Amino acid sequence: NAGVTQTPKFRILKIGQSMTLQCTQDMNHNYMYWYRQDPGMGLKLIYYSVGAGITDKGEVPNGYNVSRSTTEDFPLRLELAAPSQTSVYFCASSYSTVNTEAFFGQGTRLTVV
């Protein structure tokens, strides 16, 4: 029972580098999300997707891009890493958006130096 799987678990980037955070789910959920959690703060929505080929911005989308070519995968792209993007990133998925919970991956801890 894999659920939501994120890779990598940890990463250190230099300023200006790029990387892709991978996320895959095996629950056949249409809805997928990327959140970030800064120290002492709640989770904030970066991007979400309501199905393959459809994505939209959340609360804090600047500096990120996403794609959704399949139901299972929802990668998050950082093009020019900045220290402000140092955070823990969580991918999540849900069956619906109405009165249902989201299932989260274990997170990716990213440090930009």
Add this chain to the structure above:
Amino acid sequence: DQQVKQNSPSLSVQEGRISILNCDYTNSMFDYFLWYKKYPAEGPTFLISISSIKDKNEDGRFTVFLNKSAKHLSLHIVPSQPGDSAVYFCAASAAGAGSYQLTFGKGTKLSVIP
């Protein structure tokens, strides 16, 4: 502008006693509320939820109470166990308004002392 507030960053409770975690919200469009539990180095896991049409939902040792007029909800854990030690996040959504976003509080770190 925090729409979901957890004003207690931490809470310590003796094993076997009741833990009460509180959450306040400001957005009257919120109609579904959830509690998540998070252990270090893990993702949040869903604990319990409540719809705005109810004022109480119970699941084993966990009960969530909703007071819509006060825009307040609370999570009760009875009896508290050492394994309950974690960070608890309150979250809310306005699904009826077509929002796809869960809005989270900052979390309350619960420590259950054996």
